[in-house]
Amino acid sequence: MQKRHSLSYYQRWLTRRIPPNKKQTLHRKNIFILPSKAGLGFLATLLILWLLGTNYQNNLILVMTFLLLSLMHTCMFYTYAALSGLSVEVLSVEPCFMGEQAQLRCRISSRSGRQHQQVNIGWDGAVVSTVTIDKNEVKIVTLPLLVTHRGWYRADRLRILSTYPLGLLKAWSKIDLDIDILVYPKPISGDLPEPRLRDVSSQDENDPAVIKKSISQKEDISHLREYRVGDSPKHIAWKAYAKGQGLSTKEYDTQQTVKREQWFLWDDFSGLPNEVRLSRLCDCVLQAEQSDMRYGLQLPAVSSTKTKSDVLGSGTEHQQALLRELALFDQPDVTHPSATQSLNKGIS
């Protein structure tokens, strides 16, 4: 609980005022409005005008000063209306790799019966997208977000801002869409580690050290057939082509071949820093899935890592389970906002 205090007063106030939710509608309780930089310049111009009007006792200059000042007052309503009634909802959050940008798909809709011109959507310091939402229109926007650490990444509050109509005022809201992104380690490409042949006699399939002999054997080519458009170049019989026999494709006897199997071990990359090990392992998982083999992962037990998929397997689901394991290695598997935020600080 001590960590909670490390959040600034502003952050805590914001959390109370605009609590996290997957869908947020903008209204008077979560829209803030202040003069923009351009608005301050405008006010400075008006101050000079007022001095001019006062010193020359010129009513028309004063009238114009007041007219422009009250124009700013009018704009306040327009700027507020440019945001009020907009709804933002997260549609999906895909996991991503470190160093990549997470893609958040959001739906922006309006029930206000008004057009919302040039709504800026983004995070602090970066406008990601500027959209105009027509009357009762629904728009889907994809917002890229640069993730900065592995594990569960809590997205910042999304900032929605408008300076419509004259740019003199900015209305904004910072909404917490309750987004947690699973961030995998950044894959560092390299060769797959040499399979270790430690105990050949063991027949236990799940023993990580056991590698079936068939792995090292070349798969048998059953026959050659004529090349067809779309065949993989890997499977072209280049030797035959070189002999001038024309293009032909190697057909494998899948029935006969035994799938390669390999366990990737934490110790395969000993000597490297932890994060780099994870990155290499991540790459292995990706490569293995590509090359159509059965594979598994053996990570040392860390207290915070609870679930383990200690099985060999293949397929997207298996891959994702392993990647998740890598992502959460030595990271808390919690997505609660306050907990992640405070922990994030501890790690970085």
Place this chain on the structure above:
Amino acid sequence: MPANNMFLPRALLFSLLIVYGGVCALHFSQLPMWMWLVSVIVVLWRVQLLRQKMLSPSRLVKALCVISLTALLYFQYEQWFAVEPMVVFLVVALTLKLLEIRHRRDVLVIVYLYYFVIACGFLFQQSVLYSIASVVVLIFATMVLLHLHSDHLTVKKGLRLSAVLLLQSTFLAAVMLLVLPRINPLWSVPLHSDQATTGVSDSMSPGDISGLIRNNALAFRVTTDKAALAKDSMYWRGLVFDDFDGRRWQRSQAVDETVKLSAFKAEPVPAIQSSDQHVIDYEILLEPTGQKWLYGIPSAVVTRGIDTPIYSSQTEVFQKEDINQRIKYQVRSDKSKLRDVAGLSNRDYRRLTYLPPNSNQKTQRVAREWWQQAGSNEAYIEKVLSYYRNNFTYTLSPPKLGRDTVDEFLFETKQGFCEHYSSSFTVLMRAVGIPARVVVGYQGGEWDNSNQYLKVYQRDAHAWTEVWLDNKGWVRIDPTAAVAAIRIEQGLSAALPQQERQFVGRSNVANYRWLLAMQQQWQAVDYRWQSWVLDYDTDKQQSLLSQYLGELTMSKIIGVVVIPLLIAALFISFGLFRHGVTRLSLEQKLYRRLQKKLQKIGVEHQSGESIQNYCHRAIVRYPQRSKKILAVSQDLEELFYKPDMPNEKKHTLTAKIKRNINSV
């Protein structure tokens, strides 16, 4: 923040140029000729830049432009701290800025400069038409800002929105003008350079005063007892002209020299006894003139308000500095006599009877004949006045006069107004050796009943003559009164011929009645504009506020601030939010109702969840209520997915659902 370095659409740049044209047009009379040339070159350059046929100026070129234009400005005006060079400088800055628009910020700077320069136009002109033109340019300038912040805005839509925004702002602006406390000038400000003076100037040649008569500006206000003012004595004396070159009257000594000399001499101020019935006390609130002399009924002594008033030998009163802001001073005048009755020296006599020998020969000859016929000074004066009375007409649009102005006026055109009469009368006096001089100032004024003061306008400017009679001293003679006595008694417009009246000498007006009526209407509008907008000041504000609010209390002040804000808010919001939130359909409302009910007992609705699913969860949690919930679920789905259900059935179904929801 939106990206600063953005692509500026062509439409935006073109509208910027259009507003630039408008702003320059508003300052048509201020901008020197070379400025127009510069403007045209820059606009063409800008357009070529847009079409990518020319490069944007390099730093060196920009620096050269700035330096050469600044130098030109200095040669033109030879000073900086006057309004005109400042405004022209702003326009120059604006013009050069057009060449280097790269970011949004540059556009912002230009638009703010537009606002500023448009407002500066009111320093030079304040007529109704000019104000309307300014508002039009203002709408266009605001449209440029709109273009910066919205997509695909057509010019028509942009103009409409801009006009609507400004219109919605007028209410609060008007309230601010009426209610916000007004402050006196914070520091003294320089006036225009070549229109350095307003009102009567320090010389008089034909046409000078007629220019003033078209001016409806206030010259000064006189606060006094109304009874003390008699029409025939309201000659607000300003300057005395004793030097005539055949066409033009002026002081034989520059005003500045007089002030300097007098400061050393420190002429004793004659005491005036207040008990005398000719003595009158009053206070004058003088509008800035940019000149040194003060106005008053002769012989005037300033009793308060001016630190060291200076009295000249010709009974004029000066202050040391130019009057660049409104001043208030108290005066005591002795109406019975002009002060310097001591007698004229030979030098004075020669000076006051001098006429340039080669001009107005005929006048001098005729004058001598008339004097011989009359026999005495008094009889001669009477003869001259009757000549005026019988042969002359009073008009503000007299024919142009050539070299011998007095000859032509007296014997040929015989049409004119005060400056012609006073000038020719003085010449006629001097021709026979009677010392005479021209006096300029104001005559008459308009009593303001609500404020209890006399308002003297520029259009009341007047010129008359003072002659020296051996036994009486200086005597005021107003030859204009001989021609148009009504001018003196009832003011200017009464004296004019019918068709000239409403326009105070504007031009020979067509005799069309509808045109006349229209022009009368226009005059009325112009008058209201003058009295309600241009003349609105602290006095008027206070009397208005006290009239409608009575004594100011805290709660009233808060009301005055809050109520207009609320009204403005309502007014603007009506336009914006009148659509409200899109209405929920009947079935959505019912579903919302169910959700609320179930939420109370702890079953939260999740976004995207179907009715069936949601109700199923509720049933799992509360199996004992399953029957009711299931019924609601089925009926709701029927409502949702059978939109073409007959109304009657809809009603019964709705009622059933409501009943069931309530009993869940």
